[in-house]
Amino acid sequence: xxxxxxxxxxxxxxxxxxxxxxxxxxxxxxxxxxxxxxxxxxxxxxxxxxxxxxxxxxxxxxxxxxxxxxxxxxxxxxxxxxxxxxxxxxxxxxxxxxxxxxxxxxxxxxxxxxxxxxxxxxxxxxxxxxxxxxxxxxxxxxxxxxxxxxxxxxxxxxxxxxxxxxxxxxxxxxxxxxxxxxxxxxxxxxxxxxxxxxxxxxxxxxxxxxxxxxxxxxxxxxxxxxxxxxxxxxxxxxxxxxxxxxxxxxxxxxxxxxxxxxxxxxxxxxxxxxxxxxxxxxxxxxxxxxxxxxxxxxxxxxxxxxxxxxxxxxxxxxxxxxxxxxxxxxxxxxxxxxxxxxxxxxxxxxxxxxxxxxxxxxxxxxxxxxxxxxxxx
Ligand SMILES: *Cc1c(COP(=O)(O)O)cnc(C)c1O
Numbered sequence: 001x002x003x004x005x006x007x008x009x010x011x012x013x014x015x016x017x018x019x020x021x022x023x024x025x026x027x028x029x030x031x032x033x034x035x036x037x038x039x040x041x042x043x044x045x046x047x048x049x050x051x052x053x054x055x056x057x058x059x060x061x062x063x064x065x066x067x068x069x070x071x072x073x074x075x076x077x078x079x080x081x082x083x084x085x086x087x088x089x090x091x092x093x094x095x096x097x098x099x100x101x102x103x104x105x106x107x108x109x110x111x112x113x114x115x116x117x118x119x120x121x122x123x124x125x126x127x128x129x130x131x132x133x134x135x136x137x138x139x140x141x142x143x144x145x146x147x148x149x150x151x152x153x154x155x156x157x158x159x160x161x162x163x164x165x166x167x168x169x170x171x172x173x174x175x176x177x178x179x180x181x182x183x184x185x186x187x188x189x190x191x192x193x194x195x196x197x198x199x200x201x202x203x204x205x206x207x208x209x210x211x212x213x214x215x216x217x218x219x220x221x222x223x224x225x226x227x228x229x230x231x232x233x234x235x236x237x238x239x240x241x242x243x244x245x246x247x248x249x250x251x252x253x254x255x256x257x258x259x260x261x262x263x264x265x266x267x268x269x270x271x272x273x274x275x276x277x278x279x280x281x282x283x284x285x286x287x288x289x290x291x292x293x294x295x296x297x298x299x300x301x302x303x304x305x306x307x308x309x310x311x312x313x314x315x316x317x318x319x320x321x322x323x324x325x326x327x328x329x330x331x332x333x334x335x336x337x338x339x340x341x342x343x344x345x346x347x348x349x350x351x352x353x354x355x356x357x358x359x360x361x362x363x364x365x366x367x368x369x370x371x372x373x374x375x376x377x
Pocket of ligand 1: 054055057058081082084127153156176177178179188190
């Protein structure tokens, strides 16, 4: 039986809310379901202001506009991340200073962050890889000392915490993703979180194509017009309706995913103890939101062999993230140092099947198949 890498999970309420939104007579953005979703996040996680976006990439683009990026400003981004973490700032003219990953996990190494800061640095973009927090106290202290802004790329980190504080609530701004590969989905979708009140008014304007339409809808002004830059960043009510059905079931989804994650961890512990691979390391300050289960192989050859062996047994495991500083688009512009830890994860990390409807027996089969592979190396 084939085990896919991902399978989008439907809670059952999506079609009901979709129907409701479609027949409500209001299907463009910023309606009832958009408000319900935004309030869900504001109430549950204490985010100051939430704006739904059409993707996390769009939310990051809004963040780049809010940070007022100018040609030549430097933005520090880990090299081991998805393209959008860097691209959103590159579009505004930023030069990206790529940070290396830590030895323990793929997050940017906060210990080696300070030496990347120059007089041109404007923003740090910590990415909470696999939903596991970066060392935010260290990052925020540096940001304060050097007057920098922090934009959390929280695409993978819904419902995860740093020393008890929700991820996405710590930086000045944060961006979440509801792409169908994430824990909570709407096909494509995202969220901009504004924690620094100075940015709230402008965020709403950028969200509404550079107009003050949000203020007009609230009755604060008697007409609205073009007041700033922006774009059409808000999703339709149809997307928000789908998303709300997912949010209502957040705890159920998270509990199930964590159970599956723990089963992988227990099952694969023996391989780690024998030194054949590394399991995810979650620092004491972080929680696990079971966004992904990955293992780190010893080298590229063993990883390629593992992915091939699993595929022969009809199990789909994948690698991802080629180092961004070596990407076709950025390599000629990159002036920084070698990033060996990042390259190591790019060569050696494998993601195993992880989705709500994955069954415990299927996890056991993946674990047994991996043992077959490593014990016959
Ligand atoms: C998924 C992801 C994104 C992009 O999210 P979209 O909603 O697809 O735009 C950005 N950054 C990281 C770290 C991601 O995992």
